[in-house]
Amino acid sequence: MQEVTPARPLWHVILVRPETMTFVLLIAAVVVASQLSPYFLDISYILRSFTLSAEFAIVALVLTMVIIAGEIDLSPAANMALSACLFAWAQASGIPMPVAIGIGLLAGLAMGALNAFMVIALQLPSIIVTIGTLTLFRGLAQIIAGDKSIRVPDWFIGIDKILVFGIPMPVVIFVLAAFVLGLILAGTIFGRQIYQVGTNEVAARYAGIRTRRIKLVLFLLMGLVAAVAGMMTASRLGSVRYDLGLGGELQMVLMAMLGGTYIFGGRGTILGTFLAAWLLVVVSTGMTVANLLPAIQLTVLGVLLIVAIIATNFIYSRTQR
Amino acid sequence: MNIVRGILMRRETGIALMILLLCLAVGLYKPQFLTMNQLRVIMLLVPLVMIVAMGQMLVLVARHVDLSVGSMLGLSAMLTGMMFRDLPQIPWGVGFIVAIGTGALLGLANGALVTIFKLPAIIVTLGTLNLYRGLTFIVSDARQVDRQFVPSAVKAMSQTSPIFGIPWIIFMALGVVLATYWFTLHTRVGRQIFALGSNPSAAALRGVKVNQITLLVFSISGALSGLAGIMYASRWGFVNPSNTGAGFEFQVIAAVVIGGVSINGGVGTVPGVMLGVLLLGCVAAALPLLGIPGTAQGAIYGAIILIALLIDRSVRQQGIASLKWMRA
Amino acid sequence: MLKKSLIALATGLALSTGAFAQDKIDIVFIGKNTGNPYFDSLTKGFVEACQKIACNFEFVAPATAEATSQIPFIEAQIQRGVDVIAISPNSPDALNQVFDSAREQGILVMTVNGDITGNESHRDLTILPTDFTKVGADQVEMVGSLIGYEGEIAILSATTEAPDQNFWIEGMKEALKDPKYSKMTLVATVYGDDQPEKSTTEMEALLSNYPDLKGVIAPTTVGVAAAAQVVQSRGIAEQVKVTGLGLPSEMRDFVKDGTVEAFQLWSPYNEGWLAAHFAVDLKAGKAKNEVGSTFEVPNLGTITINEGNSINTQSALTTFNAQNIDEFDF
Numbered sequence: 008m009q010e011v012t013p014a015r016p017l018w019h020v021i022l023v024r025p026e027t028m029t030f031v032l033l034i035a036a037v038v039v040a041s042q043l044s045p046y047f048l049d050i051s052y053i054l055r056s057f058t059l060s061a062e063f064a065i066v067a068l069v070l071t072m073v074i075i076a077g078e079i080d081l082s083p084a085a086n087m088a089l090s091a092c093l094f095a096w097a098q099a100s101g102i103p104m105p106v107a108i109g110i111g112l113l114a115g116l117a118m119g120a121l122n123a124f125m126v127i128a129l130q131l132p133s134i135i136v137t138i139g140t141l142t143l144f145r146g147l148a149q150i151i152a153g154d155k156s157i158r159v160p161d162w163f164i165g166i167d168k169i170l171v172f173g174i175p176m177p178v179v180i181f182v183l184a185a186f187v188l189g190l191i192l193a194g195t196i197f198g199r200q201i202y203q204v205g206t207n208e209v210a211a212r213y214a215g216i217r218t219r220r221i222k223l224v225l226f227l228l229m230g231l232v233a234a235v236a237g238m239m240t241a242s243r244l245g246s247v248r249y250d251l252g253l254g255g256e257l258q259m260v261l262m263a264m265l266g267g268t269y270i271f272g273g274r275g276t277i278l279g280t281f282l283a284a285w286l287l288v289v290v291s292t293g294m295t296v297a298n299l300l301p302a303i304q305l306t307v308l309g310v311l312l313i314v315a316i317i318a319t320n321f322i323y324s325r326t327q328r
Numbered sequence: 329m330n331i332v333r334g335i336l337m338r339r340e341t342g343i344a345l346m347i348l349l350l351c352l353a354v355g356l357y358k359p360q361f362l363t364m365n366q367l368r369v370i371m372l373l374v375p376l377v378m379i380v381a382m383g384q385m386l387v388l389v390a391r392h393v394d395l396s397v398g399s400m401l402g403l404s405a406m407l408t409g410m411m412f413r414d415l416p417q418i419p420w421g422v423g424f425i426v427a428i429g430t431g432a433l434l435g436l437a438n439g440a441l442v443t444i445f446k447l448p449a450i451i452v453t454l455g456t457l458n459l460y461r462g463l464t465f466i467v468s469d470a471r472q473v474d475r476q477f478v479p480s481a482v483k484a485m486s487q488t489s490p491i492f493g494i495p496w497i498i499f500m501a502l503g504v505v506l507a508t509y510w511f512t513l514h515t516r517v518g519r520q521i522f523a524l525g526s527n528p529s530a531a532a533l534r535g536v537k538v539n540q541i542t543l544l545v546f547s548i549s550g551a552l553s554g555l556a557g558i559m560y561a562s563r564w565g566f567v568n569p570s571n572t573g574a575g576f577e578f579q580v581i582a583a584v585v586i587g588g589v590s591i592n593g594g595v596g597t598v599p600g601v602m603l604g605v606l607l608l609g610c611v612a613a614a615l616p617l618l619g620i621p622g623t624a625q626g627a628i629y630g631a632i633i634l635i636a637l638l639i640d641r642s643v644r645q646q647g648i649a650s651l652k653w654m655r656a
Numbered sequence: 657m658l659k660k661s662l663i664a665l666a667t668g669l670a671l672s673t674g675a676f677a678q679d680k681i682d683i684v685f686i687g688k689n690t691g692n693p694y695f696d697s698l699t700k701g702f703v704e705a706c707q708k709i710a711c712n713f714e715f716v717a718p719a720t721a722e723a724t725s726q727i728p729f730i731e732a733q734i735q736r737g738v739d740v741i742a743i744s745p746n747s748p749d750a751l752n753q754v755f756d757s758a759r760e761q762g763i764l765v766m767t768v769n770g771d772i773t774g775n776e777s778h779r780d781l782t783i784l785p786t787d788f789t790k791v792g793a794d795q796v797e798m799v800g801s802l803i804g805y806e807g808e809i810a811i812l813s814a815t816t817e818a819p820d821q822n823f824w825i826e827g828m829k830e831a832l833k834d835p836k837y838s839k840m841t842l843v844a845t846v847y848g849d850d851q852p853e854k855s856t857t858e859m860e861a862l863l864s865n866y867p868d869l870k871g872v873i874a875p876t877t878v879g880v881a882a883a884a885q886v887v888q889s890r891g892i893a894e895q896v897k898v899t900g901l902g903l904p905s906e907m908r909d910f911v912k913d914g915t916v917e918a919f920q921l922w923s924p925y926n927e928g929w930l931a932a933h934f935a936v937d938l939k940a941g942k943a944k945n946e947v948g949s950t951f952e953v954p955n956l957g958t959i960t961i962n963e964g965n966s967i968n969t970q971s972a973l974t975t976f977n978a979q980n981i982d983e984f985d986f
Binding site: 125129131132134135136138139140141142143144145146147149150257260264270271300301302303304305306307308309310312313316317320 | 441445446447448450451452454455456457458459460461462463464465466470569578581585591592624625626627628629630631633634637638
């Protein structure tokens with residue numbers, strides 16, 4: 008038990024990290040993609056392609072914090088659809104826009120609260136709870152919107168067409184969100200407590216950390232951010248349907264895992280997820296622009312997910328903190 | 329008195345009661361729900377879910393979960409279908425070997441990833457869910473195996489009957505259920521799965537070979553998904569790379585959880601799972617008869633999973649209580 | 657550029673049948689999803705056209721037919737700088753924005769086999785397989801002739817909001833007002849969501865709810881196969897007649913064993929064939945994308961551009977039955 012580990016050299020600390028792996032993969036993916044297709048290496052195209060996944064990427068940042076705290080949430084993509092459907096349905100039935108937006112955000116918060124209630128108060132495992140709420144939210148969205156798409160007003164359309172110094176708005180929001188959440192996670196007491204909850208919840212509770220409150224805050228934040236992401240998607244598409252963001256949970260989990268977040272909690276960084284989001288976009292964009300079969304993309308994504316957790320597990324087992 | 333109470337307290341009784349109430353309620357409103365024809369509809373609806381649910385039950389009892397069943401079903405069905413199409417000289421019975429063998433191998437791969445790398449099954453199978461689906465597209469070149477290529481003998485299994493007009497595939501499902509029942513109750517390995525699930529470290533100390541058991545339950549889950557794959561070809565007459573088996577995992581997990589299998593491992597019975605599958609089958613058959621639009625189905629499934637979780641929790645709390653009592 | 661056209665010129669001269677000193681145009685067809693047998697035949701039309709005329713063709717499609725899944729593919733084609741995007745849209749309005757950016761780049765956007773109804777201003781042209789206003793009436797006549805113009809009929813459709821199917825169902829209801837069909841009553845319209853399982857349970861429910869049912873129209877390829885399967889397994893082909901819009905490759909067995917007497921469709925092949933020819937002619941200045949203008953297509957004759965910049969590949973539905981089904985290889 009009292010194994011004496013010599014202090015690791017600095018290069019070791021920097022290099023043997025999951026984020027380094029993600030970064031190397033990202034560089035490799037860029038090289039491969041530019042070999043696959045001459046049309047790939049174009050910053051404005053990559054940025055435009057990133058906007059297609061930016062909503063998922065923003066949610067994945069919060070998901071990273073939830074996973075670090077030892078829980079998981081598979082329902083945010085369905086949450087995006089339901090809150091966007093409620094918002095679109097409200098404004099289409101004549102409710103003024105600000106109120107409709109409020110309804111959408113509140114709905115997102117309520118969905119986060121439902122997850123939190125079942126996981127924290129009833130102590131049910133979050134993975135199964137959120138598989139259930141994922142099906143439920145998506146089903147409710149289908150009941151509200153049917154198979155129709157609901158239009159949003161013209162002035163609301165086109166968040167991805169707003170450029171800040173040539174960078175599409177959703178990408179800017181993603182970068183800012185990553186910066187803020189990264190600071191919170193790495194530089195505040197709250198952030199450190201999240202790691203402690205995920206490493207050992209019982210010990211954290213004995214150390215006086217309000218573990219339940221921390222998880223509640225995270226689930227609520229998740230719900231709210233998912234609702235915002237849902238409305239950003241509505242603005243990008245110009246209309247809302249129940250299948251908005253269908254299957255997005257896989258992409259979000261993939262971003263967190265590829266970024267080196269430890270599936271059992273306690274470890275992971277926002278920087279990792281930030282890099283992984285770019286990695287994922289580069290991989291899928293590279294394959295799409297090379298006109299590869301989408302089947303190959305599915306296969307590559309599946310392999311990436313498994314390789315990422317094997318690598319992360321390996322790195323963490325070698326670098327006990 | 330105690331026997332009566334014992335029966336009433338059992339989870340299976342509760343589900344059976346729910347099925348009965350549901351059928352009566354629907355039957356009151358739509359009398360044609362309580363006819364032989366409708367029984368036939370339900371019976372033809374459930375065999376695939378039933379077979380895959382038996383494997384899923386073993387995986388859950390061992391404290392894991394298998395999300396890749398739908399993709400394993402799809403890939404096995406596709407390989408079998410392609411064999412029927414491209415090598416018609418091979419006897420159709422070989423299709424069973426191909427389907428079950430493919431499934432078993434895919435399941436073994438899941439198990440190997442879980443045991444060798446000590447990874448959580450939920451993430452591994454989320455990965456293979458996509459991986460196997462992608463492979464299905466690649467091997468098939470994204471093309472469907474059409475109806476005319478599935479041998480009529482295979483299609484006939486869903487229509488012709490050895491006895492009482494009950495189609496073959498129902499007997500096959502029944503066979504799998506009985507075999508699983510016997511396996512869980514009357515074999516050493518079967519009981520070890522339960523020991524492993526209720527307390528992995530204690531089971532290892534008592535000489536249960538944890539890795540072998542884990543590999544076994546994943547392989548069984550894969551093999552049964554493969555069997556369901558060739559039955560899909562029989563029931564629907566075609567194999568499509570994107571539709572076949574897609575989303576199957578939700579139905580199966582919902583049915584198994586409703587059937588009283590605990591997601592925390594160690595708890596579950598074959599009759600319970602069987603009733604869980606039947607309950608979902610009755611719901612699926614009743615909805616169109618009542619004129620409830622398909623759009624409501626997702627929400628109903630989600631609500632059912634959450635309700636089953638709540639029931640599961642009350643059962644589990646008793647378990648925790650007894651644990652505390654043992655410590656004291 | 658000069659070198660390229662010189663090479664093209666050289667090959668053109670060498671082959672003497674090939675294109676002139678003109679670059680081939682790049683056409684991409686984006687299907688609803690991969691693994692959909694319907695698009696195999698449509699794609700074949702494009703491929704064989706581009707073997708004869710000046711175009712390069714590629715087919716891509718997302719893995720699922722969800723509303724937004726085609727967007728990354730369209731973005732990628734814009735980036736590749738193709739000349740023509742042909743697409744079977746998965747959504748009537750979620751693609752508007754990306755269509756606009758494609759057209760800003762000078763790409764010809766045409767919807768094939770389905771239109772973005774209500775948002776036509778976001779595409780250049782649509783190619784529909786047949787005159788959709790006649791489909792409903794044709795299908796009613798078909799089922800009428802099968803059941804002797806008497807008895808209860810029902811419709812098994814795709815999803816509740818499927819625009820094409822709903823348009824045809826309106827047409828069916830309109831046609832049923834004809835005194836010729838006065839003894840036929842439409843008792844129900846149900847939706848199988850284009851899934852085999854769901855379509856089957858809906859069909860079973862129809863048979864249970866309406867024991868006197870005489871005929872079923874399923875104007876969707878998944879639905880008509882599922883309905884036929886139910887009738888076949890219950891052995892009631894004599895009592896209940898199933899018809900609708902189906903693919904010969906999926907219906908062949910049912911027609912041969914007598915479960916289904918006849919069903920209808922159009923030629924998906926011709927849609928691809930026509931789309932490729934129109935695109936090439938338009939870029940070469942031989943055709944105009946204007947309502948009322950005409951152009952020639954080998955095997956199909958003179959084609960006119962109708963109201964709303966739409967083209968029909970054939971004027972009426974083709975009927976398939978035991979006599980002719982083996983003549984069709986899709």
